[in-house]
Amino acid sequence: MQVIGFLLLTVIHFGVFAEISESEYASMPELFHLDNFDRCMMLGENALYCMFQMQLSPLEAGSNVQIWQTIQKTTSNVKNFRHDLLRYGICVPLSCPNIAQNVTGYNDDSHLREGIDHCYASELKELGLKGYVTQLHCITEKPLYNIDSVDIVVGILLTSLIVIVMYSTIYEGIARHKSKNDYDRIISTKHGKITACFSIFKNWDKLTTYTDMNKSRLSCIDGLRCYYSIYVVMTHSITPSIYNIPSNPRYSEKITEEPKAMLFLNSHQAVQTFFVISGWLLSTNLFPTFEKMSFSFTYMLRRFIRRYIRLTVSLGVIVAITATWLRHSGRGPFWDGWAGTEYRNCRNNWWTNLLYINNYYDVPNMCLSVTWYLAADTQLFLYSLIILGIIWMKKSTVYKVLGASLVIGVLIPGILTYINGYEIILRIYPETLHTSLNLREWAQMGAPGHTSIGGYTIGLIGGYIFYKNKDKKFFTKTYHHLLWWVIILVSPLAVIFSGIILYDVNYTVSPMQAAVYASLAKNIFAFSVCVLIFGLTQNFGWILRDFLLARPLQFLGKLSYCVYLVHVPLMRARVGQMRSPDYLSDGVLLYQAAGDVIASFIFGTILCLFVDMPTAALQELYLAPKETKRKSE
Structure with missing residues (x-):
């Protein structure tokens, strides 16, 4: 019955879209428009380029109400842009010369707002519309920012x-x-x-030093890091491009109807891969120590300090560049919105990044929003040191402690979803993307470390099982291999492509169903990654294993952290320098994403060679245990 109901809702949903023909869609005012920015700046002292949003409404005595009805019908669907809100960038002296007689004297933007309203009044009147400027940001030939x-x-x-x-x-x-x-x-x-x-x-x-794949059974982790880093960069590249300023907004509005779009619109759970890897490596590194020595608080503290220094030096460099020189590196209509906003956030909240609390404090104004993951991972690392310390002091509690942590990690997302009445997933639509950091749901369910305890604990459990059974051969029967393939392919893809159904605005669930999904989705994804790694250590995988163990991936996998740090500032710089709306298609998006991936690995390599690896080498020289120093020497 539920299936029949969903099909009926789908038919109704597409019927609503069918009511708006292509000709009706084309009759609406152009949603995005940009004048030639560089030509405007050539005007010297007379240069005045203004970005504004104009709110539309019908004329009181308008004769043409059909266009306004089309705008209302289109805007009422959350999958669409708000077509009653135009986003324009104009060169005032060229596009609205009547208000540009003395642009250098316009210190009051209310005068400009009124002038722009009047400039577009006649054009909108022909469509039975009127408009007024709601947001205004203007640029002259002078530098946007001074060097301080x-x-x-x-x-x-x-x-x-x-x-x-x-x-x-x-x-x-x-x-x-x-x-x-x-x-x-x-x-x-x-x-x-x-x-x-x-x-x-x-x-x-x-x-570029390669290790023997046959000697290191965890070499597959470098491959996983590399491929998932590419996936993350492509996702962060494609999503803003779709919803920024497309010249064909219809493409962006229909994208959620495409199953393939779920690969980047509903892929947030994929970050569990990195939590699983972190937990796995921590577990396999610490449990051998438990067998050799008694509990030492100093040892655990030293582990945390070494990790903190290793991560923070490279992070600090990127935060410093973003808070200072990034804003001076470009110019354009969107520069202040993309690069300037990041600069201001980093000037105000840089310290939260260095303390790894930026995913809890002032989340809407987070410096380098992508670093929520680093904060969460650091918090979970500290949490794991505590529970592993308990196990170290009393080894017989290993199953109880890890089991309790897993139960807690599974329950937390569901409980928070149920208590707060959140939707089953956080849907990314054209208008919500620009305010995603302001969404309470993302701040409470996506960014905090405690909502990913389950994934990190699954990694700890996987690492423990691997350590205790590293010399044993499991799953020798054919059906074991088939079951492994089903788990590693069907489980994560089911989580991602469930968005095909869940993205439909007419699909509703009860609070309890939403809570169950929130508890299971990310942990099922994490479990599939854990099973994947364990199977690869057992020589499962056939061609998949060959792809993950390719020699170049050892090199590229080592760059994953630096790539993660640099990719968003690079994208902000690229988008901030846009001069015109982009035509979007599948091919254009993939081409653009490939360029971002290449640029991220190039700049990630520079950061790695200049900052990350020197930090690691100095740590090995001064902070490594004596036994490690002897081995390195």
Whole structure:
């Protein structure tokens, strides 16, 4: 009966769309428009380029009400843009010359608002409409931002870093041309050890060193990191492009009807992959230690400090650049909205990123919004150290502690969804994308670390099972392999493509059903990733295993953290410099996403060689345990 009901709703849903013909859609005012920005800036002192939103309404005595009815009908569907709200960018002296007699004297934007209203009045009147400007942001030939003391300090620090890296690279590079004994003698000195930490040549050698896949059963993790990093970058590239300023908005409005769109519109659960990997690696690293020594609070504290330093140095560099020089690196109609907003958020809330609390504090104004994951992962790492510490002190509690953590992790999303009455999923539509950070649902269900305890615990359990049974062979029968394939393919795809049904606005569920889905969806995805990793360690996978163990993926997988840090600032810079609405198609989006992936890996490599790997090398030199230092030497 539910299936029949859903089919009827679907027919009704598409019937509503059928009422609006293509000719009716085309009769509405152009939704997005941009004048030539660079031509406007050539006007020098007379340059005045204004971005504005204009709210439409019908004329009181308008003779043509059909267009307004079409606008209302289109706007009433949440899958569509608000066609009663025009988004324009105009060169005032060229498009509205009547109000540009003395643009340098317009210090009061109310005068400009009235002038723009009047400029478009006659054009809208012919359509039976009127409009008034609700938001206005204007740009002149003057720089948007002045260089301040913070910019100068960060510039000096970045320049110093580049000088140190270049000096160290040359110093270590010259030593390479000497005999092996001379090289070892030079590098073994205190000065030599420190400079070697910053040498691009030496760090490149480490980055491109390949390990024997047959000796390391967890080599598949590099492949998973690489492929999922690409997936994350493509998702973050495609989604804003669809809903920013398309020249064919009909494409964006119909995209949620396409099953393939769920791969990036309903893919938030895929981030559980990284939580599972983090939990797995922590578990496999710590449980052997439990067998060798008694509980040590100092050891656990040192683990946290080392991880904090390793993550925070690279993060701090990106936050510093975003809060200072990123805003000076481009210009355009959307620059202040995309790059300027990020700059202001990072100036105000940079400290929350460095304390890894940015996913709880002032979430709507989060600096580098994508770093919610780093905060959540750090919080879950600390949480896991606590529960693993309990296990370390009393090893017989391992099943009870991990089991309790799993139950808690599964229940939390469902309880929060039920109590707050949230929808079954967070739907991304054209108008909601721009306000997603302001949505209470995302701030309480997507970003916080406690909503992903289940995924991280699944990783801990998987790592423990792997550690305890690393020399055993499981699942030797054919049906075991078939079951493995079903779990790793059907489970995550079912979670993602459930959006085909759940994205329909007419599809409603009870609060209890929404709670059950919230509890199970992300944890089912996490479980499938855990089963995937365990199967690969058992030599399952056939061609999939070959793809994940390809040698280049070891190199690319090591870049995943740096790629994650740089990809959003790069995209903000790209979108911020747009000069015209983009024509959208599947091919255009994939081409654009591929470009973002390539750029992210290029800049991620630079960040890795200049910051991340030197940080790791210095940690190994000064903070590593004595046994580790001896092995490295």
